Amino acid sequence: MSLVSNSAPSDLRIYKPTIIAGCPQTKELSESRAHVLQKIQSGYRKARKLLEARGGKAPACSSLCLGLLDPVSNLVINNLISYKRKRKRNCKPSRVCEVGEEEDLERRSLDGMVAFLTRLFPDLAESQAVRYLYLADADAVVAAVIIVSHVGMKRFDNSDPAVMEMALLKCAVLAAGHPDADRVVCAWRNISSRMEKVLCLLTRLSGNPPAHYSVTAIDILSRMLNEGAPFDCEEDMSWVWQLANARCPSPCSVPYRHTRLLSRTLHDAIHAFYLQALARLPAGELCSRFHRSLLKGGYCYGPLDPVSNIIINTIWYDAVFPPSKTLELDIIGMESLQRMENRSVYGLASFLCTRYHHFSFQQAVRCLLKADANLVLADHNLDPAAFGTMGCGPPLFSTAQPQGPPNTGVDKAFFAAAKAACHPNPEAQVKLLTSCKAMLGSAMSLLQDSSKLSSQDVQRLAMLLCPESPSGETGALPLKGYRHVHTRISKKVNALLNAYENMPNGDPKFKLHVICGVNDQVSCSTSDLPRGHHHSHVNFLATPKSQCGGGVPTLFFAEISNSYEDASFCRPVPLPLPCAAQVRCLHCEFMGTRIVHPVGMDFHGGESEFEKMACRKYPYDDDVGNMDIINHRFNLAESIYGSVIEDSLYDDLDGHKSKERDLSSMSIDAKILLLAKNA
Incomplete structure (x- = not known):
């Protein structure tokens, strides 16, 4: 996001938001896309030459240039995956590509790489993802490493591992139109805990001239991919980023200034500080x-x-x-x-x-x-x-x-x-x-x-x-205006907290400190429910009642059902680290709310919704894509002007009513016009 300076005295520099997105122009985007496709095409040529020289098959019609290694290694591994069940599509995954089909694979591979990056980074437009793939020579994970550096996510490596799990790969494979995304993810999971051995086998295959044991390497890799992972192996994705860092050109020059992406990282970091203060x-x-x-x-x-x-x-x-x-x-x-x-x-x-x-x-x-x-x-x-x-x-x-x-x-x-x-x-x-x-x-x-x-x-x-503090309150004010929302959420949260965990004497272990985040527009809208949506997502702080807890509040996430069909639940979540990756929720991002979500847990707006969007099956009534979510979120989440409905709660407390405009009831187009006018 770009910003412009206000008119002010010459020694002041006062900034405010504008609606400039900073996306590349059509010509630049076309050139970047052509370059990335050329690199993908080169990867297919290298993989075909490598496999055929070592007695393997040329890339099959399901072998996309997607994975967690470099593009050529991804093609080799994907080509060795066996498919046993009947596919939804007419083509069989094991069939060798015919003339003209490889070009389609290259285009679909690019679509998958773009989906990988936009799934990992909120606010990243598809056109910006292509830019970074251009810098990374069509290596999606290296592109992610460059983005991490560019947007200031200095604690990305300290993020919870589940934020960067195989779900990223699944979204990429689904977006590329692969007939069996689950099988691809399963195969990569099989080798994830044995990556050191996998890299040694890939090194054998890339030896020049081809050695006899390279054929054995293909057989070993094939068994590792298709026969399952070792018993009790833990999924550790840190190797993905370690290897990508080693492949990343250093230093990597980034000629783009996507200020909105950089600003998003700062916004998220500051939200973490407010949670700590609360x-x-x-x-x-x-x-x-x-x-x-x-x-x-x-x-x-x-x-x-x-x-x-x-x-x-x-x-x-x-x-x-x-x-x-x-x-x-x-x-x-x-x-x-x-x-x-x-x-x-x-x-x-x-x-x-x-x-x-x-x-x-x-x-x-x-x-x-x-x-x-x-x-x-x-x-x-x-x-x-x-x-x-x-x-x-x-x-x-x-x-x-x-x-x-x-x-x-x-x-x-x-x-x-x-x-x-x-x-x-x-x-x-x-x-x-x-x-x-x-x-x-x-x-x-x-x-x-x-x-x-x-x-x-x-x-x-x-x-x-303030040693001479003026006299304060004269009496209590009854809750009104926004009462129905606050009362309903407060009752639901207290009920969940009381049922969450009990002390030995049967009393609830936690008491509510404060509710610090609410999105009551989760899941599809419906006219059958009073709130119009099936669920609400809530963050709240709760204090342990026992002395051993130290009295320090714990942050919780709650998914509250607005109907009688689904169950509500709450779970503790760690306070977010500033400048680190966060668990994503499609519905909360669409509404522009900074709710902290749990890791490794299914909730509405989580993995399944992102997978639907990758398959172009949108969870809203209209076709809503990545850019629609970005623009809708920005217009709701980054404004500094005007008032909101919640301000009416404080009108009588301050002795006057707010004279600022209420943005909550305005349409998106009206908000854009207001921002443009204030710019």
Whole structure:
């Protein structure tokens, strides 16, 4: 995604979102596609020559250039897979390709490679996938390695292995129109735990001149592929990426600037920081008042680490601008939270670009990803002493940090951040951020500890940040407006949590801390249900009741059935690592909600839906493709303007009603026009 600078004083650099996608032009795409097809064609020639010279058969009409190794090795392995059952198509997988059929195989192989990449990376358009395949010479896994580097996913190797499992290969094979995708995946799974031996056999086959034992190598490979995996073998996919890294040209020049992909990684990382901050705030204050101040002024930029900045900004806003009344609410509005996260992204980037005028938005985002959205690490001139004590010396961030002295002072940079982030009172926030470290003094230790803050802790922080806090609430406010949604979700979540796990005395093991993500539009829409959709996906934090749990909240995922036919369930999920791969859900991505999903578990919107989309059997009423999902998600998930229905909850608390436009009821076309007008 590209961004443009607002009209502002010459020393400020304020950025906001635009609708520019950054996809390649038709001519460039055509040239890239032709190059990739040429490389695939070369792979077929090499594989045919290799197999025929060693007594094997030429590539069969089902031998696609798809797999987890280099293109030629993929063709050799796929050609040795045996098929015993009757195929759905008329052609038999073992039949050798006739004249003209190989060209179709090359095209289908490219379709499969594109599906592999778009399945692995959210927001990656098919045209962009072709670009990266061009850079990788038609090696899909090497293309993935290049994308990981380009979009700033520095913890990709630390992602849960199940995020990168064989399901990726199955989607690719289905998209290529293979008649038996399950058999292909099974064969690759058979050799996955014995890849060292497989590589030795492939090396034998590629020897020149052909040796007699190369024929034996073909027989051994064939047995390994078709006779099953060793007993009790564990599926470890790390070898895929290790081998791809070895094949990847180093350094790999990436001439493209897909800022939207880079920005997506930063958005996801910041959502992880907000989940951490919610887990640290005490449940009582969070449900009575901090849910409001977090959504009004809880930005993640500031002079501390992102989580501490969120906590400080939230506590300070509540103390300086207290609500006129209290509202008990155990749910954080998803749309409001995402808007706050989006505003934080533009605040962070505008801070850096204002401090260093030669920095572009794209460079600022890359710098922030390397620094984990920590301005102290991204800009060592912000606090040189703190930078030196964090164990992150200049060499680590030298490629990302701006060079030279800053062009503006910290106060102007924070003002630019507050303006870009639509802060209700930018001047007041600048005073806070430029002085909070001195105001907190020894209380800074409360923020440096990762444990949950107590009510006494937040009261102490509030007194230090705002010694003369104005008088606050005058009474309680009944829940209204969005009551039917909040009440229904809250009841369902509490029921699931109570039934999830019990202590020895029979009491529930967990109690609800806060609900921090809801998508109530999962599965196909229907007029038979009150909510219009069959399921809802929910994230919530729950605290163990026993002392041995340490009182630290655990993140949960819940799939809630809106009908009586399907069962609801909840499962703990780890807090997401910033800049790592995440478990994908087609329905949540379509709606633009950042819900954390479980690994290795079936849920609506998971593997089966992605497989249907690969087969062009879409889970929606209309034909919805990858680009439709990308555009729909972007228009819902990355806006910083306007209000949402959830804002009406706080109208009476603040003594006024929101004057911003309600985007929730607008059509996608209307949102696009509004974004274009504001650009």
